[in-house]
Amino acid sequence: DQQVKQNSPSLSVQEGRISILNCDYTNSMFDYFLWYKKYPAEGPTFLISISSIKDKNEDGRFTVFLNKSAKHLSLHIVPSQPGDSAVYFCAASGEAGGTSYGKLTFGQGTILTVHP
Amino acid sequence: NAGVTQTPKFQVLKTGQSMTLQCAQDMNHEYMSWYRQDPGMGLRLIHYSVGAGITDQGEVPNGYNVSRSTTEDFPLRLLSAAPSQTSVYFCASSWGGWAGGLNTEAFFGQGTRLTVV
Numbered sequence: 001d002q003q004v005k006q007n008s009p010s011l012s013v014q015e016g017r018i019s020i021l022n023c024d025y026t027n028s029m030f031d032y033f034l035w036y037k038k039y040p041a042e043g044p045t046f047l048i049s050i051s052s053i054k055d056k057n058e059d060g061r062f063t064v065f066l067n068k069s070a071k072h073l074s075l076h077i078v079p080s081q082p083g084d085s086a087v088y089f090c091a092a093s094g095e096a097g098g099t100s101y102g103k104l105t106f107g108q109g110t111i112l113t114v115h116p
Numbered sequence: 117n118a119g120v121t122q123t124p125k126f127q128v129l130k131t132g133q134s135m136t137l138q139c140a141q142d143m144n145h146e147y148m149s150w151y152r153q154d155p156g157m158g159l160r161l162i163h164y165s166v167g168a169g170i171t172d173q174g175e176v177p178n179g180y181n182v183s184r185s186t187t188e189d190f191p192l193r194l195l196s197a198a199p200s201q202t203s204v205y206f207c208a209s210s211w212g213g214w215a216g217g218l219n220t221e222a223f224f225g226q227g228t229r230l231t232v233v
Contacts, residue, residue: 044159046222103149104208106158
């Protein structure tokens with residue numbers, strides 16, 4: 001049972017445009033959500049996160065939106081750059097101090113390609 | 117500050133062999149974990165540890181063993197390798213705290229690509 005789903009295996013956008021990556025989850029106990037970026041032959045690197053007490057978090061060109069009632073989050077990249085081309089994973093975890101803290105449940109990943 | 121270091125980077129095993137994947141972090145993180153990445157399945161949690169001497173199973177623990185004798189190290193042991201364990205393995209660590217109500221992200225190593233023939 002896939003508790004975190006990224007239904008789009010790939011996304012292709014033009015440089016300068018917006019990239020929107022989507023993620024759905026089923027477990028209502030998830031309390032914290034993260035996006036990771038991964039280049040080939042490297043480990044995932046943290047991009048941005050959001051707590052369930054918020055509905056939006058921004059960091060430069062990256063914004064994460066959380067819709068708790070729909071159990072949906074999205075990552076917006078504006079403007080997209082060719083260097084953003086990578087695999088993007090969304091992940092979810094439980095509340096710090098709880099038994100699920102530190103345990104990340106990942107989606108399948110979305111391959112983003114940004115064309116010059 | 118090296119972050120999370122995994123060794124080896126590549127390994128080929130024969131079915132039935134055992135080996136240990138090494139993971140070390142120098143950030144004094146309490147939480148460490150092991151994931152495997154397979155095509156189309158994202159990363160799946162194998163085992164994790166909330167501190168020295170404390171480990172617990174993740175989503176796919178069968179065939180793997182872990183121990184945590186120090187804060188810095190979290191080795192993953194394959195007891196009797198099987199072709200189904202061919203995968204890329206990632207070790208991660210994160211700070212165990214509650215900083216102003218926000219969680220903190222996990223830092224990942226570069227990965228170990230394991231092939232079992």
